Amino acid sequence: MSLLLLTLFAATFCAPLLVAQGSDTSSSDPYMELMQKASAHAKKHHTKYPPALSPLFSTLLGPDPEVHVADLQKAGFKVVPWTTNDPEQMKQLLALKVDGIISDRPDILHKVILEAREAAKGDAAQLAYLDQLDAEGHRGGRGIRPENTLPAFEGGLDNGIHTIETDTGVTTDHQSLIWHDQFLNPQSCRHADGTPYTLENRVYTRDISMADAQKTFICDKLHFGPDQKNDLALSPVAVAFAKHEGMISPYAPTSAAQLFRFVNFYEKYYESGEGSHLPEAKQRAYTAKHVHFNLETKIVPPGISEASMMAQMTGHTLAELKASGKVPASAFEENHTVDLVTFVDTLCGFIREYHMQERADVQSFDFRTLLLVQEKYPEIPTYYLTESAKLLSSEMVPEELRVSKR
Template structure:
């Protein structure tokens, strides 16, 4: 026994029969699966194919997936909607609600068997109590969604406020009766390691769980302004993984981000072996200083040729991005560098821009002109912000060779740049161009190989076709110290719009203020959010970062310093309320790392002192059970839990109500089964047979659902049990037609103890 813990002693039930007497069905009400309430569309990340006959996205909010019930004084019930569609990644447009339901169960004395949805309250955080990014971070109401929390249990405190047990933290979430968050989410202390918490992989206070939440927030903001393209996640290539993390800082889960709808483009990769590794990982794009190697890597990786159409790599397969043009082949951010990238058929041409004294975006990476990169034909300041564009282009030629033996400034290799510079009045092809000139150059390149002097080149058709559709990515080079982010964004947007390139253009930055300004001014332009430890992921203690437009990032808090010991979907599925002394008893659904197999922990949260105590009980799952779904206490302090396996649509599974009793520390013994939810008698025929349905008819009734999650104790040894139908996924009842499960509310008379 661990010091400071109290052990849960279960009733011996000596001499009890091996098979308990069956519970009796005395009431049943059904809410149809396809029941919807007012609200925004939902289910955008469920895919294009129908799921069990249900086509997403849905026009409004599904009334589904109830994971907890509370009885009201007027005969109605509060029903807690689950997090939406089962995952953080697909539930950002599912708004968390507590519905009020009126049940009219079919009973031996009558009843329609219907469920009326009377109304609902939405969980929301208008006062900003939640310190990590939420989906609706940038709204006034800050309505919570299934990508913010996964609420699975609910209790009403003595003061009438609501308490929720969450799985993502796991957290306790405290709201007013009408759903307003009253205090920050409460984490679960690790009693063995007081400086740590027991956390799940989705916990937002670990870096591993931070990127997706931040991206959800900026996508929601962009969508409110009319954006239709999802923002792109662009981390340093060594920071990504696809399910298996190494020993480094692999914080960005490619598969998780993609499942949530975010493309992942990594930077900067110049090694073919690493390019192939990233392609196997499934990234959406790679930024490289060597577009020649990147093109070769893509063509060799795509062994069957499916990703190459007429010699051009399809962006749907992999986005090949030329970093600052082709900076290892030509001096960076110059027209010849862009020409070299286009010669190698990049699908996205990337460049940096800085701001001149007369507010003109020009190509360049550094705030100060680098003497190694640029020859100076005059005297005066070298700060770009101290130069007008005319001064900049008159004084500097940026043809310095600083990147290795493959880099050259031979003008003969850049015929389009030479011709364009002459026509544009530039002194040299390596004169720093403006953003507008860069955009014009891309069009000139397409014309050169389409109908101009280059039309006879062996790859002319490929080059022209690719240049006409190449995407254009503009990185703004500024920091939060610069006070001109809005004006900078405005000038970048103006140049893109004037060139007619809005639909092809993306703006990227480490300074997320710029990207929010772009969203405000031109939502049709895509945004790319760059991440790096050396630039914008260094806020201390999870503080709001100016680099991240005021959003927080828990820098340095990873699984190495704060282990993720709670399993996914292993948080507070169950939570009882004890009346005296008042306390919540949240119960972990699955064993934590290091705990004995099958052992679940019940913690104690003191409602009077507003703190966790050091008291903890343990419950051991019975043979064949995988988790516990609800825990309620009766007036005598006995507990009743729903214990289950993961079967669905089977009558040979394990779905039990088990009784337990809190006592003094002692040995753990097996709980006493009160009812088998797959073997219920139906002497009154309340659930008649339906062709193809499982568990109804012939005087027998069963709840063959993968998730049975709600339990309400009623007088006279009766209980109300309800399933979570996981709409539209679960099919436990209607196996013949493979229709989604309805939400069923079942009243049972328990057998005598």
């Protein structure tokens, strides 16, 4: 989900913007100002749900945090931070009573929540809070399986997540292909026929059909630490589903529509299928039946690139970023996706087609996406992804939502 490159670079080159603790007005809190403006737009279009905020987890922590959870919640906005894999940070976020936590490690998050429940025995209020907490598997669960693949989604479900967080693009045949980057990244993907696949000959989602993507690529490469595994013996449901769908591999790229079908398949697998005899079958079927989907649109405004966002956050020029040698050439490229309307219509069309309006939301760093969802698909919830207060007053934010500079 995150603009990871941007996060890492910004952590090196700039300090976080600090906001006074306890601030509860839009005049002093840029996040409150953003959400109040987003809420005004949502109300204008009679959305079913108020917009929610999904900030970088570190902006909630420390003695002088940027994001004030209690104030935002009091104003009616959910707060679901991304992405932490550290148990102590998870515990700090639980202490703030966040509405959810997004993690690459659904196994660790599951353990932390179980420990919190054990510690809360006899505390009805705390148990009620933990009951409604939204545990989200980032890219399914990329800390345990290669990201945004059927095995990653299976790994998340196996660990009892409440929401599958993932990323989408749009193919030439108007399918919502699931992948984090605007191209199928050779860090994770390889050619099925064994021919070389590198950044130099990378394929953008907008330039390939879903069928060609699934017969050309296998995205099973390991690069996220020692606990990330691609052994198919660990993913029996993904193996069975891939066979059912005629895929060349469970690690072939998948789509939003296919993800919806996979979750239904997973439920039946444990409810009445091959896995129904297992002791965990009942719980796994229940998890799949109720799991939600947090679907990010991988699109950025015209004229904006990852590098230009880095420049705004750090105060460096694009030339300085290039000279640093820390930013890949692809970060200087502008948007390589279909147009905004096609992007939103494609994704939301599949949400409606599969009747997932009560279980799916759309999230984005590109707030144009969310405004359009509110206007055209008012029944679908929207989540505003944020990384730094500095960016909220930048040109990447639509003028209607842009916060005042502080």
